[in-house]
Amino acid sequence: MAVIEPTNALEQVLLPFKGATGWRGDFAARLKKDGLPTRRDEDWKWSDVARATKGITGAGKVQFRSSVNPEWTEVRRAADQDFFANLLAFAGVMNVTYFEPRNLTVLDLDFRALKGVSQAAATIVGAPGMSVRVHEHYSSEAQAFSAIGVDYVVWPGARVERVILIDEAPESVLLLSSGVTVHETGEFVQTVISQGGKLVRHETQLHSAGGGAKVTLNAAYLVGKGAHADLTTRVNMHGPDGKLSQLTKGIAYGGGHGVFQGKIHVKREAQKTDARMTHKGMIIDEKSEIDAKPELEIYADDVECAHGNAIGTLDEMALFYMQQRGLPESEARRLLVESFLDEALAEITHEQTAATIRGLMSKRLKDLV
Amino acid sequence: MLEIKNLHASVGGDKPILKGLDLSVPKGEVHAIMGPNGSGKSTLSYVLTGRDGYEATDGTILYDGEDVAGMAPEERAAKGLFLSFQYPVEIPGVPTLTFMKEALNAQRRARGEDEMSAPDFMKTVREKAKLLNISGDMLKRPLNVGFSGGEKKRLEILQAAVLEPRFLILDETDSGLDIDALKVVSDGVNALRSPERGMLVITHYQRLLDHISPDVVHVMSDGKIVASGGPELAKELEAEGYDKYVRAA
Ligand SMILES: Nc1ncnc2c1ncn2[C@@H]1O[C@H](COP(=O)(O)OP(=O)(O)O)[C@@H](O)[C@H]1O
Numbered sequence: 001m002a003v004i005e006p007t008n009a010l011e012q013v014l015l016p017f018k019g020a021t022g023w024r025g026d027f028a029a030r031l032k033k034d035g036l037p038t039r040r041d042e043d044w045k046w047s048d049v050a051r052a053t054k055g056i057t058g059a060g061k062v063q064f065r066s067s068v069n070p071e072w073t074e075v076r077r078a079a080d081q082d083f084f085a086n087l088l089a090f091a092g093v094m095n096v097t098y099f100e101p102r103n104l105t106v107l108d109l110d111f112r113a114l115k116g117v118s119q120a121a122a123t124i125v126g127a128p129g130m131s132v133r134v135h136e137h138y139s140s141e142a143q144a145f146s147a148i149g150v151d152y153v154v155w156p157g158a159r160v161e162r163v164i165l166i167d168e169a170p171e172s173v174l175l176l177s178s179g180v181t182v183h184e185t186g187e188f189v190q191t192v193i194s195q196g197g198k199l200v201r202h203e204t205q206l207h208s209a210g211g212g213a214k215v216t217l218n219a220a221y222l223v224g225k226g227a228h229a230d231l232t233t234r235v236n237m238h239g240p241d242g243k244l245s246q247l248t249k250g251i252a253y254g255g256g257h258g259v260f261q262g263k264i265h266v267k268r269e270a271q272k273t274d275a276r277m278t279h280k281g282m283i284i285d286e287k288s289e290i291d292a293k294p295e296l297e298i299y300a301d302d303v304e305c306a307h308g309n310a311i312g313t314l315d316e317m318a319l320f321y322m323q324q325r326g327l328p329e330s331e332a333r334r335l336l337v338e339s340f341l342d343e344a345l346a347e348i349t350h351e352q353t354a355a356t357i358r359g360l361m362s363k364r365l366k367d368l369v
Numbered sequence: 370m371l372e373i374k375n376l377h378a379s380v381g382g383d384k385p386i387l388k389g390l391d392l393s394v395p396k397g398e399v400h401a402i403m404g405p406n407g408s409g410k411s412t413l414s415y416v417l418t419g420r421d422g423y424e425a426t427d428g429t430i431l432y433d434g435e436d437v438a439g440m441a442p443e444e445r446a447a448k449g450l451f452l453s454f455q456y457p458v459e460i461p462g463v464p465t466l467t468f469m470k471e472a473l474n475a476q477r478r479a480r481g482e483d484e485m486s487a488p489d490f491m492k493t494v495r496e497k498a499k500l501l502n503i504s505g506d507m508l509k510r511p512l513n514v515g516f517s518g519g520e521k522k523r524l525e526i527l528q529a530a531v532l533e534p535r536f537l538i539l540d541e542t543d544s545g546l547d548i549d550a551l552k553v554v555s556d557g558v559n560a561l562r563s564p565e566r567g568m569l570v571i572t573h574y575q576r577l578l579d580h581i582s583p584d585v586v587h588v589m590s591d592g593k594i595v596a597s598g599g600p601e602l603a604k605e606l607e608a609e610g611y612d613k614y615v616r617a618a
């Protein structure tokens with residue numbers, strides 16, 4: 001039986017890798033000093049949270065259930081239902097749900113944000129030598145602004161596969177942050193699917209100890225009219241022989257806005273790091289926008305690191321070819337877009353989950369043309 | 370079956386490419402168009418099939434007595450117009466079989482026919498693929514991705530065989546083929562000849578026409594048909610080149 005109880009275990013859990021997840025503390029300190037981030041803040045320049053959340057007020061709730069406990073449970077923090085508190089929650093949360101799914105191989109987590117402002121947090125631990133698959137699903141009512149922090153610790157020899165499906169209501173804002181610590185010989189495979197939402201930011205702050213640790217970070221975003229998806233990652237390679245493979249693909253249409261910010265930081269000790277980061281975006285029409293900033297900061301000299309970034313449009317010749325064979329334009333577009341995004345879903349091992357996700361994406365794409 | 374009168378078309382905004390082209394292909398006949406590079410042969414194929422940006426600026430195209438102007442490419446396809454592309458397009462992530470099935474059933478739906486069942490479809494494709502030396506493995510791969518020039522052309526003909534169009538336009542289907550592949554492809558094309566079907570075979574060389582004997586050969590130069598004749602015209606072009614017609618145009 002997994003442990004599901006609010007504890008203050010976060011600090012404890014992170015002790016063995018001290019300083020690694022200090023970003024939450026840093027962010028909180030900065031918030032306290034400088035106030036809310038604005039678009040002048042380099043990390044938030046393409047995602048204007050203040051503007052997106054205007055008009056969302058009142059105490060909200062994050063409800064939560066899991067495959068272990070299928071009842072909806074409230075995980076809202078009681079006080080401070082304001083914007084500032086919410087960003088603090090994003091940065092370092094009090095209300096922690098702690099999972100150590102020792103006897104589980106699959107864990108389904110469902111987060112649902114109700115109208116208003118709310119926060120929640122959880123920590124999930126992949127125990128040494130264990131293999132666990134976690135599916136997280138985020139949804140919301142309209143007019144919800146929630147900040148949720150979910151942290152992972154992957155112990156030596158553990159393998160954690162994490163699938164995050166964000167399927168937000170059009171008038172809602174979600175700030176989801178993930179602090180991930182991967183120890184030597186641990187493996188962490190993450191796939192984020194982000195669609196819908198007035199503004200959704202998924203931020204991954206990952207620390208890899210190296211020593212054979214393997215990390216895969218994949219993501220697909222699809223933003224239509226009025227939607228904004230921000231995928232931000234910062235990966236810190238601390239020790240030698242770490243591997244990172246990162247692929248983000250996304251499409252923007254009907255006035256949607258996609259953002260990718262990826263930074264890989266390789267410490268001097270992290271020799272023989274093998275890190276690859278690719279972002280490919282597709283802009284369907286002139287109303288839509290994709291901004292991307294991939295960065296490498298490398299302090300070790302014997303590494304293999306590469307990044308690529310390509311933003312294109314729908315291949316008109318391919319579209320015509322498919323139409324010539326009889327496919328209606330809308331169907332041809334959808335097929336092209338789906339097959340474009342599909343590459344980012346390749347690491348989802350559970351067929352049923354992958355199929356469900358493809359179905360939800362198809363549904364979203366109905367309004368593509 | 371296909372009646373083109375005084376066709377004018379421009380591409381890239383205002384560059385005139387077709388300059389008063391007349392052509393008539395009756396049902397059951399195979400016509401060849403030969404012409405030097407840049408004379409507008411591919412442009413004609415795109416105008417006929419409705420590619421965006423390739424609209425006629427003057428003249429008419431009647432297909433089965435119907436004006437195709439304003440018809441979407443998929444509408445023309447459902448009415449049986451098929452273009453074998455000079456450069457078949459690579460579609461990453463879409464398996465060849467899946468694509469063919471979607472295309473066939475989309476056409477059937479558009480015509481108000483029942484969709485073909487998966488087993489029937491597989492059976493049809495398997496039979497026809499065999500004749501064209503196309504392996505099952507190839508059909509599982511993404512459409513045209515990483516296929517050789519010859520494989521792409523064979524796959525175009527397979528698609529024609531499965532979709533059973535009523536009028537085929539073959540744009541340089543012989544280019545990039547070695548002798549053996551040329552034979553396979555021509556056999557595939559000949560198998561599609563029928564009294565109910567028209568064909569327009571665009572080619573640069575005589576060699577394809579040795580295998581597919583056309584009823585009529587047209588010479589195209591600078592956006593117009595400048596000469597028409599029997600198969601002997603192709604032989605003459607092979608021997609003497611296009612100089613005479615290019616100068617005349
Ligand atoms: N999309 C385009 N934009 C501008 N010019 C084009 C375009 N497509 C074709 N052309 C021009 O039109 C002319 C005819 O081309 P094309 O129809 O491909 O000839 P062919 O198939 O007979 O070799 C050429 O001069 C070519 O450069």
Ligand SMILES: [Mg+2]
Pocket residue numbers: 410411412455540541
């Ligand atoms: Mg051509």
